[in-house]
Amino acid sequence: MTQGIFCRHDEAALNDLGGGTARRVLAWNAALMAVEVSFERGAVGAAHTHPHTQCSYVLSGRFRYTVEGESVDMAPGDSIIVPAGAVHGTECLAQGVLLDVFTPAREDFVSQA
């Protein structure tokens, strides 16, 4: 495939981030990047910020998601947009996986892979 960028799930590397979390970078180009992040129950995505706009979609599990100090509990199928520059983080309430999509791509994730 020369135009589309295809990523088969089981060919994407799983990177253990420690603390009960792991990341799998999926299909991406400069404009858009899809990333799965798996969490064990109780694992935390510490509050942080970046200039990329982010969408998080709950594939499985349950998450308490915090943006600029306000929290919401999320279940499968729920989604959230984190505006560019907003401080955000999450706590996993039940083991599961988030699909995070970024614009533009998180080039820092690729250089680490």
Added chain:
Amino acid sequence: MTQGIFCRHDEAALNDLGGGTARRVLAWNAALMAVEVSFERGAVGAAHTHPHTQCSYVLSGRFRYTVEGESVDMAPGDSIIVPAGAVHGTECLAQGVLLDVFTPAREDFVSQA
């Protein structure tokens, strides 16, 4: 929540598009929009193009996805990036749901909702 844009799945309207397909616009802002599209087996997303970059992630089912005349079969967890302006379409091989994420937002989806 004043900074994040949260969308609870069961509060997102389901829009029947006909032909065995339906769309649910999820969380979005100007930069990024998440959309679920459900397909019955045999339903088709006709070949089309738009200036938005798109990521499609298979939530369930199986899809034959075509970008600029080249096809790939996709299963749950597989993902693809459609570059801005590339002609793309899909045929559903087994009933399921795609998560499509666009940058920038598909404002045309919202004006129809």
